[in-house]
Amino acid sequence: MPNVRSGFIHQGRLDADIRRAVSKLGPEVVHVAYNVGEDSTGEPSIFFRIVLDDAAAREEALADTTSRIAAALFDKVRPIENWGLHPYFNFSSQSEQRTRRDPA
């Protein structure tokens, strides 16, 4: 059970909320992971790491795609109101993830 400054987080409920929200995201989202901790100013935070398929990570559409995904997770999970956590969203592409796993 993660312990952040505001108290304890019920991991099971948070997981369930996030799973529900992720299931509503589009097919361009390949994977979503998260962890709870403190940000650079010590605020309790949730860090989403989102892998996009390569087509969705193209520059022309990137900012619109990521802001839509972040807004969807923000609206459905309500991390501030329901969990006292400030959300951060980091995006990578599927091909970058493959490169990371296979440095050769």
Next chain:
Amino acid sequence: MAYHDDLLSLALSLVHTVPATQATLRRSVSSAYYAVFHLLIAEATSNWNIAGLRTALGRAYDHTTMKSASNRILDLREFPFTGEDPQAVASLRFVALTFTQLQEGRHFADYNLTEDLDPTDALNQVKSAEKVFSVWPSIRSHQIAQEYLVSLVVKRR
């Protein structure tokens, strides 16, 4: 061009540098954050009548207060924005959320070398900053946007 416009151009140029290095990617994110930081300050201080004093007034803004103000308007309990134009509210929340993301991204880019900064992540942060520049003119005349600008300089007591 204004300083914040130059910073955004620099961020875009850095993030497109070939070959990309951790230095170019990280400096692009840092420049993107400062582009938005100075855009918001310039917008706020532009309300001051005496143009020659605006840059001096801009020195009153600090990162922590701006982040706290941006976090606050993301909280629906504190700022439900009932009766406001939903598109303007969504745009303002995008600006506030992007500001906090960029500030954290800048901190990672400048100090945290424990893992690489992904090119897609860097590009997304720069493109999100660019989107703030394109969205802001559509909401700058709204009362809620002007109240946000004021909140960026007011410490909560």
